[in-house]
Each structure stands twice: as C-alpha cells, then as structure tokens.
Amino acid sequence: MPASKMNKPLSSLDRDDNQVPDTGDHVDRSDGRVFIENVKIYHDLWKLEVEPMEKNVSWNEIPDYQKVEHCHFFHTFDSAGKAQTFCVPVGGHFHEMEVIQEPGKMPKVVCKSGPLKWARQKNKRTGRFEKVLVPFNDVDEHRHETIYLHSKQVETRKINSEATKLIGKNAALVQKPAGLDLK
Numbered sequence: 757m758p759a760s761k762m763n764k765p766l767s768s769l770d771r772d773d774n775q776v777p778d779t780g781d782h783v784d785r786s787d788g789r790v791f792i793e794n795v796k797i798y799h800d801l802w803k804l805e806v807e808p809m810e811k812n813v814s815w816n817e818i819p820d821y822q823k824v825e826h827c828h829f830f831h832t833f834d835s836a837g838k839a840q841t842f843c844v845p846v847g848g849h850f851h852e853m854e855v856i857q858e859p860g861k862m863p864k865v866v867c868k869s870g871p872l873k874w875a876r877q878k879n880k881r882t883g884r885f886e887k888v889l890v891p892f893n894d895v896d897e898h899r900h901e902t903i904y905l906h907s908k909q910v911e912t913r914k915i916n917s918e919a920t921k922l923i924g925k926n927a928a929l930v931q932k933p934a935g936l937d938l939k
C-alpha cells in the first residue's frame with residue numbers, strides 16, 4: 757500500500773464524520789505530507805425555535821423583567837470551515853450548542869445551555885482582564901427546541917489553500933534560522 761493511502765491527511769478537521777474526502781485527488785509533496793484536495797464538509801443550518809426570554813425593561817435600578825419572544829439560528833460551521841459552539845446571538849444572549857453525530861444519520865443539534873453572554877473579568881491571579889462566559893441574567897434559564905432547516909456542501913478548496921498558505925508560512929519561519937548556525 758502506498759504511503760499516501762495510509763497517512764491520515766493533515767487537512768482533517770476535528771469532526772471527521774462531517775467530511776466526505778474525495779480520495780481520488782491526492783497531492784503528494786516532497787516533504788512527505790499528503791494532502792487531499794477535495795475534502796468537502798457539510799454546513800447545516802438549524803433554527804432554535806421561538807421561546808420567551810426574560811428581558812429587563814426597567815427604566816431605573818429596580819429590575820422589571822418582561823417576556824420577549826425570540827429565536828436564534830445555528831450554523832454548524834462558519835465560512836472558514838470552523839466548527840461552531842454557539843448559536844447566533846439575539847437580544848443580547850446566545851446559547852451553547854451540541855452537535856451529536858451518529859454514523860450514517862443526520863446529526864442532532866441540542867441547545868445545551870441557558871442564555872449566555874461574554875463579560876470582561878479580572879483574573880485574580882494574573883491581574884489581566886479576560887473574556888469569560890457568564891449567564892445572561894439571574895432569572896432567565898430558557899432553552900430552545902431545535903429544527904433543521906437546510907444544508908450546503910461547502911467548497912473547501914479555499915480552506916485548503918488557506919491551510920496550505922499557513923503551512924507554507926510556518927515552514928518559512930522554521931527554515932529562516934537555518935543559515936544562522938544556531939546552537
């Protein structure tokens with residue numbers, strides 16, 4: 757068996773189930789890396805169905821929570837081919853999502869968390885501000901049912917060329933000091 761058939765392609769993303777490698781189009785490189793050019797991924801669009809959220813509509817410091825109907829959308833992958841963890845924010849919050857893959861079946865998408873938002877918090881140890889996930893507010897724990905809308909097969913030639921560029925850049929960085937005779 758040639759090495760090109762045995763090696764796992766470096767262009768593999770985390771979720772192998774979601775990819776349809778086209779094994780007929782290999783590019784063998786002199787450095788021993790084997791790239792499969794036509795790796796395809798499926799991008800699925802899901803809707804998080806209408807659910808009321810608790811919105812603070814107070815005009816002073818005394819909270820006044822009112823129910824507001826809203827929905828969200830969830831893309832399993834972004835346009836750069838990166839698997840997504842959160843749905844698209846609406847009304848100042850978003851939810852953590854889980855994609856459950858079963859071989860040969862449509863993946864299931866579950867709304868895993870109540871409403872969340874990003875906050876800047878000081879890390880007590882380092883003294884630096886960090887972006888941390890916090891609950892949207894103290895009273896709201898709503899979650900959404902999910903419904904599948906449609907899929908698109910994403911053209912990943914662009915992703916692969918980006919990856920190849922990145923690998924090329926890294927290779928250049930590694931090669932540069934060679935002439936400096938570093939010890």
Ligand SMILES: [Zn+2]
Binds near residue numbers: 809828850871898900
């Ligand atoms: Zn929501």
